Amino acid sequence: MSKIDKNNGFYIPQLEKRRAKAKRFKYIAMSALIVSLAFLMFFLYDMFRQGIPAFKQTYVKIQVEITEENLENPYGFLDRDMISIVSRAWLRDLPNQAAANPEWLGTTQEFWALAGAESDQYMKGGENRLKDRVKDRIDELKESGDIRFQTNLIFFFTGDSKIPENAGFYSAIIGSILTMLVTMSLAVPIGIMTAIYLEEFAPDNKLTQFIEVNINNLAAIPSILFGLLGLAIFINFFGVPRSSALVGGMTLALMSLPIIIVSSKAALKSVPNTIRQAGFGLGLTRWQIVRDHVLPPAMPGMLTGSIIALAQAMGETAPLIIVGMIAFVPDAATNILSAATVMPAQIYTWSGMPEKAYIEKTAAGILVLLSVLITLNAVAIYLRKKYTKTW
Amino acid sequence: MSKKVDMKVDSNNFKGDMGDGEKKIKVSSKDLWLWYGEKEALQGVNLDIYEKKITAFIGPSGCGKSTYLRCLNRMNDLIDSVRIEGKVEIDGHDIYAPGVDEVAVRKRVGMVFQQPNPFPKSIYENVAYAPLMHDIVKKGSDCDELVENSLKGAGLWEEVKDMLKQPGTALSGGQQQRLCIARTIAVQPDVILMDEPTSALDPISTQIIERLMIELKERFTLIVVTHNMQQAARVADMTAFFHIGELVEYGETEQIFVNPQESRTEQYITGKFG
Numbered sequence: 001m002s003k004i005d006k007n008n009g010f011y012i013p014q015l016e017k018r019r020a021k022a023k024r025f026k027y028i029a030m031s032a033l034i035v036s037l038a039f040l041m042f043f044l045y046d047m048f049r050q051g052i053p054a055f056k057q058t059y060v061k062i063q064v065e066i067t068e069e070n071l072e073n074p075y076g077f078l079d080r081d082m083i084s085i086v087s088r089a090w091l092r093d094l095p096n097q098a099a100a101n102p103e104w105l106g107t108t109q110e111f112w113a114l115a116g117a118e119s120d121q122y123m124k125g126g127e128n129r130l131k132d133r134v135k136d137r138i139d140e141l142k143e144s145g146d147i148r149f150q151t152n153l154i155f156f157f158t159g160d161s162k163i164p165e166n167a168g169f170y171s172a173i174i175g176s177i178l179t180m181l182v183t184m185s186l187a188v189p190i191g192i193m194t195a196i197y198l199e200e201f202a203p204d205n206k207l208t209q210f211i212e213v214n215i216n217n218l219a220a221i222p223s224i225l226f227g228l229l230g231l232a233i234f235i236n237f238f239g240v241p242r243s244s245a246l247v248g249g250m251t252l253a254l255m256s257l258p259i260i261i262v263s264s265k266a267a268l269k270s271v272p273n274t275i276r277q278a279g280f281g282l283g284l285t286r287w288q289i290v291r292d293h294v295l296p297p298a299m300p301g302m303l304t305g306s307i308i309a310l311a312q313a314m315g316e317t318a319p320l321i322i323v324g325m326i327a328f329v330p331d332a333a334t335n336i337l338s339a340a341t342v343m344p345a346q347i348y349t350w351s352g353m354p355e356k357a358y359i360e361k362t363a364a365g366i367l368v369l370l371s372v373l374i375t376l377n378a379v380a381i382y383l384r385k386k387y388t389k390t391w
Numbered sequence: 392m393s394k395k396v397d398m399k400v401d402s403n404n405f406k407g408d409m410g411d412g413e414k415k416i417k418v419s420s421k422d423l424w425l426w427y428g429e430k431e432a433l434q435g436v437n438l439d440i441y442e443k444k445i446t447a448f449i450g451p452s453g454c455g456k457s458t459y460l461r462c463l464n465r466m467n468d469l470i471d472s473v474r475i476e477g478k479v480e481i482d483g484h485d486i487y488a489p490g491v492d493e494v495a496v497r498k499r500v501g502m503v504f505q506q507p508n509p510f511p512k513s514i515y516e517n518v519a520y521a522p523l524m525h526d527i528v529k530k531g532s533d534c535d536e537l538v539e540n541s542l543k544g545a546g547l548w549e550e551v552k553d554m555l556k557q558p559g560t561a562l563s564g565g566q567q568q569r570l571c572i573a574r575t576i577a578v579q580p581d582v583i584l585m586d587e588p589t590s591a592l593d594p595i596s597t598q599i600i601e602r603l604m605i606e607l608k609e610r611f612t613l614i615v616v617t618h619n620m621q622q623a624a625r626v627a628d629m630t631a632f633f634h635i636g637e638l639v640e641y642g643e644t645e646q647i648f649v650n651p652q653e654s655r656t657e658q659y660i661t662g663k664f665g
Binding site for chain 2: 285296
């Protein structure tokens with residue numbers, strides 16, 4: 001704004017004060033936004049800083065003479081420095097590999113063997129408990145190109161492990177998918193049908209008002225209580241297997257239901273009543289009106305609400321801890337009745353581990369979970385934008 | 392368009408014949424009372440509405456004219472707190488009699504609303520949907536013909552014949568209202584109720600709809616609620632004046648406007664209140 005001319009006949013003395021007040025308010029509001037953005041940026045930066053190293057893993061080149069004796073005692077053929085460098089998990093797996101390739105017997109094979117978590121940390125420049133002698137050996141190997149980073153496929157394709165370098169997110173991803181399938185197939189149809197009944201068919205009386213108030217309250221109940229409910233009803237009463245995707249999915253379905261119902265009801269409410277009146281005026285039945293004229297425009301809103309509720313359920317940990325989905329699950333669940341864990345529970349488990357390798361994986365797991373959630377929310381926004389009708 | 396007459400008309404039920412022989416009672420309410428919860432909205436309305444005439448209901452806001460109109464196709468049934476006593480007869484049959492399905496009543500008594508409310512679907516589907524649901528026509532050329540005839544009947548065909556697949560909501564307000572009329576006549580009702588059909592429209596669209604109403608009375612019995620007294624004077628054959636839930640005066644439009652019998656009617660017509 002140009003300099004204010006006090007002699008132009010439009011001058012109001014108080015106006016400057018009022019403007020200054022407005023400006024101050026604007027800056028306060030803006031600073032709130034900046035603070036929250038700063039928190040978000042810091043969180044993301046920290047997660048990426050810690051998580052990105054988990055996506056690469058150290059491998060070391062070794063030569064092994066495949067003999068009966070060596071397979072029986074895989075620790076025997078390596079010198080004591082190399083035993084510290086190579087992962088125990090890899091050595092333990094060597095006999096299995098040899099059994100799968102019988103032609104190796106009697107030959108000397110060259111492997112890029114998985115390195116242990118300590119040597120991996122040394123390669124990444126992190127804290128480690130390696131002896132200086134071993135560090136020197138790694139430096140030598142580095143110079144000769146016999147130790148290097150590879151993409152960490154283990155993280156995506158194996159389950160949890162007590163050996164840090166061998167621990168992966170796979171069983172958690174599969175567990176989350178199975179759990180979400182159960183949650184989705186229960187919560188979405190039941191929630192949408194309930195919303196349709198309450199909004200379109202139910203008479204407006206004390207009972208339905210009572211039910212609606214309680215559904216709204218349920219949406220605000222701490223999620224851990226749903227876990228207790230799941231434990232009491234599904235596990236103790238109905239005997240659903242503990243730790244299974246089925247019980248986790250059902251518990252999360254209970255938790256998602258109120259959110260889906262409330263958002264679906266809002267979507268139905270947003271369809272103008274004149275549309276329904278038009279239908280009645282033509283002698284259509286309520287079901288014809290709802291099916292063909294109310295549901296199509298309400299669908300995007302209902303789907304958006306359902307996706308957001310499912311995304312929230314996907315990030316939920318507390319109720320799943322109660323129903324046992326926090327268990328150590330090295331092998332991915334094959335069906336909804338076998339023991340499973342989910343992504344946030346796996347992150348929670350790892351976050352309690354002291355080793356640096358697990359801290360790294362915790363951050364990496366958060367990154368995976370975040371990308372899934374962001375994708376889900378993006379789909380929800382896309383659906384809303386694409387199909388929302390305006391009157 | 393041939394009209395289906397699937398209800399026998401009992402000639403003994405013709406009442407209120409005012410001597411000129413051409414007026415046949417189509418809709419008749421007998422001591423009709425209505426309450427919204429505790430609030431009394433209609434106080435024993437007795438009214439005979441004649442076939443193939445335009446009957447206008449006038450009166451100040453809150454006088455019960457719209458409420459009464461909505462009794463004639465049982466739209467008030469949709470409001471939970473409403474209680475209705477009395478009779479509404481169409482062709483001598485009580486629509487509130489036990490065992491009468493209100494959906495079937497609404498098929499015979501169509502309704503056009505204040506706010507144009509086309510379905511969020513194409514123009515074609517807007518018109519074709521209800522007839523298909525009522526099995527009046529089957530999908531195909533019969534249905535196309537019905538859509539065309541209905542749109543012609545509503546004076547909209549020439550404007551939309553090349554854009555039948557376009558959404559009905561893309562039309563202008565007046566066109567939307569005519570689409571709603573087309574949609575209503577496609578169901579082939581006997582009676583069409585119009586609840587302030589032009590109050591959301593501009594003067595030119597209003598004029599078009601008024602002309603359309605006069606054309607439509609050849610085939611249908613029209614009952615129109617209007618806030619606009621000039622509109623009643625222009626289009627209606629009969630006019631009923633409502634005040635605070637009561638039918639104050641009912642008669643031929645000219646008589647109501649030129650020579651009202653009741654002082655309240657006169658005061659309203661001359662603008663002393665309302």
